[in-house]
Amino acid sequence: MSFDDEPGHGGGDPGAADDRFSTLGGTRQTRTRLPEAPGDAYGATRRPPRTSRSLVMVVGVVVLLVAAIAFANRGGDDTGTSPDNAAKPGGAGSTAATGTKPVPGKQAGIASGFPQSEQGAQSAAANYAVALGSTGMFNKDTRHQILDAVYTAPSAAKLKAPQDAAYSADFLKKLGLDAEGRTPPGNTFVSRTIPVGTKVQEYHAGSAKVSVWYTGLIGMSGPGSTDPVRTAWKTWTFDLQWSDNDWKITADSQTDGPAPVPGDIAASSADDISKAVEGYGGFTYAR
Template identity: 55%
Template sequence: MSLGQDGPPTRTRMPEGHGAHGGGTRRPQPRRALVTVVGVVVLLIAALAFANRGGGPSADGAGEGSGTASGGSTGSRGSGAAPTAPTGQKPVEGKSDAGIPAGFAHTEQGAQSAAANFAVALGSTDMFNAGRRHAIVGAIYDPAVSAALQADLDRAYSGATLKSLGLSADGTAPAGLTFVSRTVPIGTKTTAGGSADARTVEVWCTDLIGLAGTGSTKPVSTAWFTITEKLVWAGGDWKIRSSTQKEGPAPVAADNQAASADEIAGAVRDYGGFTYAR
């Protein structure tokens, strides 16, 4: 759903239902092979421990331009896919007044982490509550656009939109049902171009949305989409200047038996979300 025709091109997701090298054939001796394996494992453990202390190489270096959000990823410069691995950059410790992670690093990794966390906030149930929505928008959007955006979002999160999701006029679920709206970032990447104070980050996501509980006519379903966030460095942190969204890429659905409505409601209640940091 495109919002703010006269403002920034911001789009908020509103679901409607919702060979080996070197040659040679000699097999290694068992003892030598064991020593080699143990040595590699020890080196990997040491490298991971060193990275998690934040004492590795430049935090903005190894993963430039590609990677996943949760837990981070690195890869050689110019390569396509990047394996999942800690980058050495410590997660943010601060939070905004809206409870959203804040204080992201003024780096490419920091921008990717910010974009992932912003996607989570924009896909949460809090966006369906006027007070919480205003706090979220004020916390993650550039002040130059947030005021005008508030009115657009108030109109979007009302009337037919809430009714189509089975919610009341104030965004609450009917008695006995649990409203589920949760976005989960799968990975992030920074697009070409940009500058130290302006980055464009794509966040590949899946989500859950619907009403969980006995008798629900809007069962919880999943979708896949990619959010493109144009970020600017404002007030000492990354903020959204504008965002757009497109469908996919969506994988082939697994042949899983669907859980009952009560099981889904319990899972959403018992399993908390994550703070995403590169």
């Protein structure tokens, strides 16, 4: 069969039924498709641009951002004071702010007036650890003031002589200080306790045992120092007693750690350490 034998490729005029190029039953009429109306059987209605949906999405994102900012700036909420969120003996409690101001005053520059509660006991322990780890402990006069402020009167009286013996002239000399605990000119002596967390071991209405996990800084920063500033990780446990409307220490002990793996940050220069110590103050700690 030749190509001309196919219908529509012969020598004569093809019939209407034989014309396979016909668009309307072989009449060779051309259908012009106009824009479809709803319900057009030949196609779906063309959709307009979805500008309204994009606008709704943008407005939704803005509303969410405003809500998030408002929530972040909101003051202390009720969850912090809920009994379910209070620290339980032997367990770690939430450190979320409660909105309660736990320290109405100071004694010898140390926070005082803690509430008679688990939160108050933890705040007292953290702040007392800071005071007992400060540079003030290396001078006899300020040391006695600190002991009187954080210990019960009987405990402070018992501690002063042993503490004076511990902070001997030989001990101070090893740290680069003179017999009065003074720092050589051009140097900065560093001694800081930085609480990482607190834990209630025991709690009763008139007594508590609280542990403070902390990292410490100690050493001499300056030219020619043989005792550069270094870090330590320890846990300080305090036996507290409710005395004169405040928490006071009756006894304390320390253990090493827990200590994390040291980081890979290079040690700063003595000058940078001195500037940081002089430029960054300490904190009053509260749960």
